[in-house]
Amino acid sequence: DAGKKAKMSSKSVMSISDGLRQLYMKVIKPIEESCLFPNFHNPLLRDSDFGARPLVMLLGQYSTGKTTFVKTLLDGMTYPQAQIGPEPTTDRFVAVSYGVDEQAIPGNTLCVDRTQPFTGLTKFGSSFLNKFAGATCPAKALEQMTIIDTPGVLSGDKQRIERRYDFPGVVRWFAERSDLILLMFDPFKLDISDEFRRVISACSGHDDKIRVILNKANSVSAQHLMRVYGALMWSLSRVLRSPEVPRVYCGNFSSAHDGGPGDEENGPLLQKEKEALLADLYDVPRRHVGRRVNEYIKRIRTLRIHALLVSALRDAMPSMMGVEKKRQNLIDNLEDVFLDVQRKYNLPVGDFPDIEVFRESLRGIKDFKKFPRASNSTLKAIDDVLEVEVPALLTRFGNPFQ
């Protein structure tokens, strides 16, 4: 690769995200459009998909101190309309993001704003949008990330309070887009209720993003904390399916609740745990970029194979007679097309799309001759992005994987 030179390393590129955006808009998007990529895979990306700040979602039973922790992160500022107190208080999902002015934005408004990454939430309907809001304030931490505060998960009797929207579905939506998911517990609310179980399941597949917080650790003695923490790990082990033990932070994550038997006995430990959680949070922007780069590369790899597949389908079509029969035949024997392409280009089988999903999408395409040929120049453009441009961006702006 010594001879190749990245074209995008121009001064107009401001950051890795910006570089990825420019590459996408200039090189990749036109190819995606001509290959009908969105008909088979994900929608085209928009500018706002690249600019979004990393998301950190807070989940947990009511009154465990989620909103108080947000306040601590915002240097003691409460975000507009935040509610803190015993009993379930926060009754909505709140996207707390940076703004010079303090402002509260209704969910309906936030979801139609195409510069914001929340338009996808409209699918959860207006009973959800009434329980969604934005809040801005000028806190330093929010320059680095947007925080999603959530309504406390209910337990026992309280579970009878009915949600009028798909709570786990909304959690799943945010989980997919978050860089960190903080599950908050406290020593007095350890039990994992049915609703909590559903919420945790909604995060499955994102185990690497999950961190567990055992808050208010200063309110109990060292021996009591040991028991409580053990019981928490015991039940989490049965709810989270991952083989790896999640990182658990035991501490007091409120700047307003010092003291208590735990502070006397465990003071230094709890302090270290708090610092470790903050360090984990400060690392979010770096990991966010890493994740985006990863997804970006995966998408382009998928596009490359997609381009070869549709090109093969096009080439297989007869020029005049028996067009529809051949089309049906190709759909029915898609396995052969996949195999041919895989062998011809010596591609890893694991990179291929799910064949049934692909077949289903293919049925929607009436004329396979509309597919473009995968020309050498198209393939070279894709390879250049993967092998030259992206690595150059990483080198220039600091590789988030190192």
Place this chain on the structure above:
Amino acid sequence: DAGKKAKMSSKSVMSISDGLRQLYMKVIKPIEESCLFPNFHNPLLRDSDFGARPLVMLLGQYSTGKTTFVKTLLDGMTYPQAQIGPEPTTDRFVAVSYGVDEQAIPGNTLCVDRTQPFTGLTKFGSSFLNKFAGATCPAKALEQMTIIDTPGVLSGDKQRIERRYDFPGVVRWFAERSDLILLMFDPFKLDISDEFRRVISACSGHDDKIRVILNKANSVSAQHLMRVYGALMWSLSRVLRSPEVPRVYCGNFSSAHDGGPGDEENGPLLQKEKEALLADLYDVPRRHVGRRVNEYIKRIRTLRIHALLVSALRDAMPSMMGVEKKRQNLIDNLEDVFLDVQRKYNLPVGDFPDIEVFRESLRGIKDFKKFPRASNSTLKAIDDVLEVEVPALLTRFGNPFQ
């Protein structure tokens, strides 16, 4: 019951165990013999079955400090032929029991001694008996309990060292007879190897006896201990099946290994944990008696139903003709006999024996007329033991359930 008076509350009864033994020998054993109880259920009890001290079994990976803990319990005495050191050292099961003199007894000798509760171990064959030993010493703790030290469970590569006997089977045998099963871990040996998993499975059904020890907790920092302990609970949760969290003691259970970062940071906590484990151990004799009383009552309840069942079978037999045909018929339609007895005496269904096991045993009895009738006096004798004699013993010697 006010008018009834216990006959056994004589001065010759020394303890609850002794009272149970006397009642058994005088009242219950003759009934069990005449009803052919041992053909269907457990063997007859012998004097030595009542005298045995409670057993406490120590299990865990090699080098976690099991033998060192035994030494600590014995006020610093090492039992004869004990081995302590890194790498797998203890290579046999050792029953460490009270004796005025220090003595080592080979397994083969110990297993033929009918005053000892180990005769049942002969079924594991001589390759096991070569790996079994007794050790006596005059330590105070041993007046209260016999300790079973065990060979360290192997992990990883070491698992290839082949055991020449059924290791989990032996563990199961001891688990059934133990009052406490201590699973020992240390911060450096947390992984639950395949052999360990089999050993833990062998203890299943005895969850109430299991305690977990995280030893050498002083050798790591408070934060490290937190991680280690969490990881332990995480993996135990998947191996132990019980819904309840087991009690875990985190501490330094050797009197010879003080110091270390944990002692500085966690000193008071580790000290409290050690005391709590010792208190748990001191409670073993009381729980032992409780367990024996429980088993005893269960056995007599089983006997009562057994007596009624075999009596019904006897009564159903014709006096002369078609004896064998009727016998077959009763065996085949045992369900009806069970149902009749259950209804006639209004007995709880759950107290009945497994019908298939009973049927199988019944095939071995050629002449049902050998079964005795359940006379009123027999039933009254049984009921007296359950309702008068045992309660009187409990009152007299202190009810272990209170």
